[in-house]
Amino acid sequence: MVRVSMSEPKVWKTFVSSVTALIEEAAFVFSPEGVRMKAMDPSKISLVEFELSPKAFDEFNVKEKTVVGIKLTEFERALSRMKSKDQLILDVDTEKNRLNLVFKGASTRRLGIPLLSMEEEELPEPKLSFAAKVVVRAEVLKDGLKDAEMIAENVRLSADKKSFSLTAESDRGSSELVLSTGDEGLISLEVSEPATAIYSVRYLKDMTSGASASDNITLKFSTDLPLEIDFNVENGKFRYLLAPRVEA
């Protein structure tokens, strides 16, 4: 039996929106320890991970591990019907094979979406050590990515002991975001050796879309190796891995 309730359900909406572009179907694992979701996109370029502790819920009725398979576009569409002050109840109806979303506000509304038969995926977790660890304000990173998007499909991330930069270059022009130690937008910078690698702008945009403007985002990367993106929300955690692009 799974029946959980949240009076601050924004984190769900945010997470689902941020992964809809990456993954089609997701297996949310509800267990007495909380909710987690971990998946790779079909092209195996990225890994997405989401965790929410039972503390994020007002009521958390989960007796045993239950895998809830959902088509993400349908989950997103249903969540979009939630009003800002609504309480959200998620209720798995195994009989009708549905996930019910109950919105409690001035009225009580219920939306049911079909459950997919899915198993929890066992995903290989690459062992990675990173040459650079950079913590930046989400707003600044997002602006840099939007700039880069105008110029090219890929963006170069670089870090040395003094600064972190995000640059794009094409015949359409160039874009550059530089954050140096002491800058307001750069929270911390730990670099064991200079690192530089290229990643997809679109994936980076999707992966950071769940963070609010004032959140801090941690980026870890090494030259030509995968990037890890992390950020925390209250009682929850977002984590992404993204493979580098190789220059043509």
Next chain:
Amino acid sequence: MVRVSMSEPKVWKTFVSSVTALIEEAAFVFSPEGVRMKAMDPSKISLVEFELSPKAFDEFNVKEKTVVGIKLTEFERALSRMKSKDQLILDVDTEKNRLNLVFKGASTRRLGIPLLSMEEEELPEPKLSFAAKVVVRAEVLKDGLKDAEMIAENVRLSADKKSFSLTAESDRGSSELVLSTGDEGLISLEVSEPATAIYSVRYLKDMTSGASASDNITLKFSTDLPLEIDFNVENGKFRYLLAPRVEA
């Protein structure tokens, strides 16, 4: 001669917008008793009725009954040019065969739209008695309809002595709005015998679009019979009849 003026013309705009999707051309009947419009949509599924008393106007210069035929999309487009603080004057120019909309604000602007040659329609008024009469807050009803729209084209309305519900069901999932006696969104519920019927979501959305969030909407229906929708605005009245859908 028809020349009327309103300093709160929002009701016109609202009404015209709400019926544009249902009816193409409308015959507004101006008379010393006020303005009324009554029409059926081309497929005869719905009947639309609108009445506005002379009190809704600052100036109401209507000497004799005059039928003003207008293409509603043109009326809507012209009304969309009105600014929020403008005074609206409607002026029938029989010589040039035009309805003039004069907007008085920081400037005086005039838009003229062609008059159509139309007669007032004699519409059969079905004698209906209703098993259920439900008064709901507009906002709540509209939310329920938007939920249903995601799921199906038709929605089932049901009422018994204790509750009113609006449900949709398809392979895309389900949606349900339940209002029980005592709920904030349910103003009153009078049910002589349980009633349930299916109606088009799109028509219901159009018919309730003229009501503001805080307005009360009256729904009257019986099992598998037409639905009547009513709501009042200051010095005016909206009324709709909608044929039921029969389940396949």
Next chain:
Amino acid sequence: MVRVSMSEPKVWKTFVSSVTALIEEAAFVFSPEGVRMKAMDPSKISLVEFELSPKAFDEFNVKEKTVVGIKLTEFERALSRMKSKDQLILDVDTEKNRLNLVFKGASTRRLGIPLLSMEEEELPEPKLSFAAKVVVRAEVLKDGLKDAEMIAENVRLSADKKSFSLTAESDRGSSELVLSTGDEGLISLEVSEPATAIYSVRYLKDMTSGASASDNITLKFSTDLPLEIDFNVENGKFRYLLAPRVEA
């Protein structure tokens, strides 16, 4: 060397947006006297002129006349990335053949767009004297143009000693804006002899789009001759000439 900086860069954004629809490429001339741009649209129907004094800049480092050729859609797209509180630095990089836009705010971001090889155009300046000079509030003029746009592609401007009007007529209906002496939206009216001429609504809309609602716009015209449109912004000037349309 050209390197200029503005803490109120809105005027650039406004100007570039207002001419993007008219002109594809523009040669901005930076000189110690300020910045100017003057161009005709490809069909030679309109002339566009823009001037900005060095006072509009916090820093104005221009040693000698430099022609900066830019594709306007690219300039507009880059300026759209500027945030409302950003300081804007424009920096011509002759080596990389780029105009750099540097946005300084919570972070420092740089966008580079390709320079085009362009010369300052020598444009014939028609000698014009005008029968009517009308100063109107921008907001009112813009409303009149939007009304006219619904009705026809062209609009008739007329002025006599007592009033200025803007009228459109087609089988879709009619629109009319009349401003008489004393009206709030009419700042001044000087008419040596009655004037009337027809101009393109779309061009007029583009040419006035750079003016804020409360700005005053000066219109000068004579019967069936070109129209001049002028308005000032702080430390700058917009000017347009537009050829009349001849009635079919």
